[in-house]
Amino acid sequence: MTHPALELIDTIYTGNGWKVRLLCGYLGVTLQRRSLSIVEGDLDTEAFRRINPWGQVPVLRTREGPWLAESAAILWYLARGTDFLPTAALAQAQVLQWLFFEQTQHMVNLAQPRLWVELRGTMKRDDPAVLAWRELGDKALACMEAHLQLQHYFVGDRPSIADVALFPYTCMAEQGGYDLQPYPSLRRWLERMQALEGYVPLL
Numbered sequence: 489m490t491h492p493a494l495e496l497i498d499t500i501y502t503g504n505g506w507k508v509r510l511l512c513g514y515l516g517v518t519l520q521r522r523s524l525s526i527v528e529g530d531l532d533t534e535a536f537r538r539i540n541p542w543g544q545v546p547v548l549r550t551r552e553g554p555w556l557a558e559s560a561a562i563l564w565y566l567a568r569g570t571d572f573l574p575t576a577a578l579a580q581a582q583v584l585q586w587l588f589f590e591q592t593q594h595m596v597n598l599a600q601p602r603l604w605v606e607l608r609g610t611m612k613r614d615d616p617a618v619l620a621w622r623e624l625g626d627k628a629l630a631c632m633e634a635h636l637q638l639q640h641y642f643v644g645d646r647p648s649i650a651d652v653a654l655f656p657y658t659c660m661a662e663q664g665g666y667d668l669q670p671y672p673s674l675r676r677w678l679e680r681m682q683a684l685e686g687y688v689p690l691l
């Protein structure tokens with residue numbers, strides 16, 4: 489039986505989709521990519537809602553056929569059996585810890601200022617909503633900085649999907665008005681991720 493190719497549906501500028509392409513780059517896995525447009529309403533069509541009723545990208549058509557949503561779930565699916573997902577119970581739980589941190593404390597506070605200030609251009613960098621996101625986002629960045637002062641990667645001594653998940657929106661933080669100067673260990677980690685073989689830029 490032949491399996492369908494892995495297909496990623498994303499948008500051109502999505503950091504959540506970038507995580508998936510980044511991991512595939514590091515793993516040397518080939519993906520078919522189809523980029524949709526949020527402003528053209530592509531995510532509101534019946535066809536797309538059949539793929540993801542929640543109406544968000546990224547979604548991945550798995551080797552088995554069904555579509556999978558949520559970047560963290562997609563990373564986990566792709567990383568199983570590779571060095572990007574450790575097998576020891578504690579290390580796996582630590583990966584999950586950072587994946588949940590990324591979704592609950594990090595991504596929204598870094599992605600929203602970038603979306604409204606840089607991509608849509610409808611908010612200024614000092615808009616009260618942007619300042620509120622940045623206050624919370626800076627707490628997340630400080631937490632990452634403290635961890636990276638102790639070790640080179642988020643879990644163990646080699647990159648995992650915890651690093652892949654945290655990379656895109658940290659890398660693009662300045663587009664939302666963040667200043668990464670106070671976080672030297674974080675900046676060195678960004679450089680380390682960019683230097684890894686197979687690194688794929690956003691564009």
Ligand SMILES: N[C@@H](CCC(=O)N[C@@H](CS)C(=O)NCC(=O)O)C(=O)O
Pocket residue numbers: 499502503504505526531543544545546557558559560591
């Ligand atoms: N928790 C989801 C968030 C996905 C998400 O926020 N996707 C954005 C693009 S980066 C989207 O599809 N936005 C369109 C919308 O919400 O209508 C994940 O990690 O995959």
